[in-house]
Amino acid sequence: MVEKKSVKLYINPGNSLLLSGRGRTEVRQGQVEILGAILSKGASFKVRLGRQIPIFSPEFKSIIIGEGFFKWVFVREDPIPSSWRAVIDELLVKPNSTIVIIGQTDSGKSTLSQFLSNSVLNFSKVVGLVDADVGQSDLGPPGFISASLVRRKVIDLRNIKPITMEFVGALSPSRAFEESIDKVKRVKESLLLYNPDYIIINTDGWLDNEGVAHKKKLIEKIKPDIVIELCQGESLIKEGSYKLITLNPPSHVMKRTQVMRRLSRLANIVRFLKGAEAKVVKRDEILFLEDHEPRVGDVAAVYENDIVRGIALYGGELEERKEIFYTRVNSFTKIVMSDINAREILDLIKGKTGSA
Ligand SMILES: Nc1ncnc2c1ncn2[C@@H]1O[C@H](COP(=O)(O)OP(=O)(O)O)[C@@H](O)[C@H]1O
Ligand SMILES: [Mg+2]
Structure with a gap:
């Protein structure tokens, strides 16, 4: 069996570990607090890319196991002001x-x-x-x-x-x-x-x-x-x-670059498109932006009557008066376009579903 690369990190009582991902972690010993949530031995959680999680060990010497890619810093204080x-x-x-x-x-x-x-x-x-x-x-x-x-x-x-x-x-x-x-x-x-x-x-x-x-x-x-x-x-x-x-903002906030922000947005879009399929939409059911030529991968909202049911990505024109959208929403009456673009995610979805 291939052993996954893992790190073992010790947090002294009263100290904390600022962990940035992406990876999976487990509390191996002790008890920690993460933003008001107490986690005991055996608890595990993921840290996503571009996020820094403050792990505080109030009373015990705690051990955290990290699997994946991590960056970390130890601080000798409660990360919560x-x-x-x-x-x-x-x-x-x-x-x-x-x-x-x-x-x-x-x-x-x-x-x-x-x-x-x-x-x-x-x-x-x-x-x-x-x-x-x-x-x-x-x-x-x-x-x-x-x-x-x-x-x-x-x-x-x-x-x-x-x-x-x-x-x-x-x-x-x-x-x-x-x-x-x-x-x-x-x-x-x-x-x-x-x-x-x-x-x-x-x-x-x-x-x-x-x-x-x-x-x-x-x-x-x-x-x-x-x-x-x-x-x-x-x-x-x-x-x-x-x-x-x-x-006051906490002393250890992590400033994110524009690239990290965009990656974080894309990862967030993926969440809402798992299982998305190509759907044919009549042009008169779509609300286009006045000053923006739609691009493949543009984000849209899927409405059923006046209720937002989910997100769709624009997939391009099919034939006259019909367009393709990728979404997991099945029942809709209207699609409203934006100029937020997530082309990378569309490519990912198409690759997975194998459709055109
Ligand atoms: N007390 C803290 N200790 C360590 N990292 C923190 C702390 N507070 C925030 N961060 C990190 O700093 C980054 C920015 O914080 P965030 O709450 O997302 O700010 P905002 O929502 O104002 O943009 C996040 O990655 C977050 O996990
Ligand atoms: Mg925020």
Whole structure:
């Protein structure tokens, strides 16, 4: 039997290991905490490419086995700032609150939403998550605003299935200022039907002048109980009808390059296209963009009446008035195109299905 290459990493009590993938890991000894989730001996999980996971060993000497490709750093501290942990106490006394998280790109927004969700699940049953970061989404594909109900702690937000999605069709809400806000509101409202204990809304990192105006408008429309701003210096927004909490980004965030961001987006698209097949669509069922000639591999949203059912990739023209799309959605009434391109994924799907 071929032995897989593996590494054995020791974490001293009170220290942590920052592990970036891609690979699979297992807790061999001790007990660790990953963003509010406790993992004991025998627990295993994956670390995907381009993501750094902080593994904290609060009390014991822990051993982590890594199989695959890893980079790692040891730090002599809790990777979660104490100010982040203090927020949990505030949430404990504010059940049923809606929390909006804002901050620059790579300030730790997704990590904070995951940490908060995992942590409040210690004393609540169900958390509603809204992912409104259309450029670096985790719950839904890029270009979509998605919402999920979470009942269990997770190591990776991408393991959660969205229950409802809206399509923005761009990697930044700057191209859909009002529309993106309305769509966040809609997915949030659909979560309310399930009566979650908390709703946590993660946003995009667009925070120049116009971006700040967008976040203010979003806050005005969503009416959260708490806004958490991740920032180093001065706060970009003021307290209002909501409580404003400003937190520092963690000291060890990993800045991602444009290439890493794109790879991360492509990997996220693949998730929603497993089992996708070529479907013939009549041109009058497709909403094309006015100023964009469709390219093979362009991302589209598949609608059944007014409900987003999933994602499709444009496969090209078949014959007059008919086009090909690759999707796993079977029943649809409309396809809405975008100029987000994922040609590489289309090639992958075609290679696998062996179709034209
Ligand atoms: N406390 C931390 N310790 C180690 N790595 C972290 C920590 N917080 C975030 N990171 C890593 O830094 C990167 C950026 O964080 P992320 O939450 O994705 O930022 P944002 O959502 O604001 O773009 C991610 O790879 C994440 O895993
Ligand atoms: Mg993020």
